[in-house]
Amino acid sequence: MTHIHTIAALGAAALIAGAAQAQTKSAAEGIAEYRALLAEGNPAELFEAKGEDLWKKPRGPKNASLAQCDLGKGPGVVKGAFVELPRYFPDTGRVQDLESRLLTCMETLQGFNAAEIAKTPFGKGEQASLEALVAFISTASRGMKFNLPQAHAEERKFYEAGKRIFYFRGGPYDFSCASCHGTDGKRIRLQDLPNLTRNPGAGAGFGAWPAYRVSSGELWGMQRRLNDCFRQQRFPYPGFGSDVTVALGVFMGVNGQGAESIAPALKR
Numbered sequence: 001m002t003h004i005h006t007i008a009a010l011g012a013a014a015l016i017a018g019a020a021q022a023q024t025k026s027a028a029e030g031i032a033e034y035r036a037l038l039a040e041g042n043p044a045e046l047f048e049a050k051g052e053d054l055w056k057k058p059r060g061p062k063n064a065s066l067a068q069c070d071l072g073k074g075p076g077v078v079k080g081a082f083v084e085l086p087r088y089f090p091d092t093g094r095v096q097d098l099e100s101r102l103l104t105c106m107e108t109l110q111g112f113n114a115a116e117i118a119k120t121p122f123g124k125g126e127q128a129s130l131e132a133l134v135a136f137i138s139t140a141s142r143g144m145k146f147n148l149p150q151a152h153a154e155e156r157k158f159y160e161a162g163k164r165i166f167y168f169r170g171g172p173y174d175f176s177c178a179s180c181h182g183t184d185g186k187r188i189r190l191q192d193l194p195n196l197t198r199n200p201g202a203g204a205g206f207g208a209w210p211a212y213r214v215s216s217g218e219l220w221g222m223q224r225r226l227n228d229c230f231r232q233q234r235f236p237y238p239g240f241g242s243d244v245t246v247a248l249g250v251f252m253g254v255n256g257q258g259a260e261s262i263a264p265a266l267k268r
């Protein structure tokens with residue numbers, strides 16, 4: 001590590017610690033109350049309804065629905081799929097998360113161009129469809145416990161890769177995911193930073209996304225959540241549905257094993 005890196009890292013560490021001290025408990029409590037109020041009528045329900053419609057409606061160049069899409073529990077089975085993703089899929093030979101798997105189905109069943117959708121900015125065009133779809137699909141597993149499979153060698157490989165990526169330090173502040181999410185009780189600005197290496201943090205932090213963002217009125221899938229954390233880490237953005245993002249999902253999801261899914265949750 002160069003001298004400049006050391007100073008930047010120390011500065012950044014001080015920033016996180018300082019922010020933690022400056023926050024009063026009442027701020028976190030205020031947010032919790034706000035969430036409780038909104039939870040009675042979660043605006044994510046609008047996205048869920050749109051997603052259900054998109055799942056059933058014939059669309060795309062092949063004018064087909066997604067009703068035969070295999071999310072890991074057999075063609076068309078939606079309930080319980082979310083809490084077992086990411087997982088290995090023999091037809092693609094890849095470990096896939098919900099969003100990358102939906103891209104596969106949109107391409108093979110409906111004739112959309114998956115690479116083009118992956119390049120589309122969040123919230124636009126078919127990316128907006130994906131957001132509604134993940135809201136619908138995750139809702140069908142609400143209250144179920146995370147149980148990501150680790151039987152296949154590829155799934156175990158992705159866990160190991162995800163773990164290494166999680167602890168990989170770099171960028172101008174020498175941050176890794178673990179700098180912000182590797183220990184209990186960290187905070188930055190108003191946000192509690194969950195420890196994503198074990199429960200309850202891993203289950204609550206991984207298991208809340210997709211989530212409805214109160215501040216912007218948007219629904220963010222895990223891919224968008226991760227993109228924003230790569231930004232916080234001052235890393236270049238990862239490719240949508242890329243192996244790096246899926247490996248991180250496997251790492252966090254397996255760490256969150258047994259936690260109840262609350263997705264799509266309400267977030268600031």
Ligand code: HEC
Nearest residue numbers: 175176177180188191192194204205206208229232233248
């Ligand atoms: C500089 C600090 C920082 C780094 C580095 C960082 N994050 Fe985050 N992360 C945050 C903040 C801030 C939030 C928002 C917390 C909130 O909104 O409650 C967050 C939220 C999350 C969440 C959702 C947690 C929840 O409870 O909703 C996940 C999952 C996540 N980060 C994963 C990662 C991963 C994986 C990496 C590494 C690629 C990473 N983060 C790197 C600061 C960081």
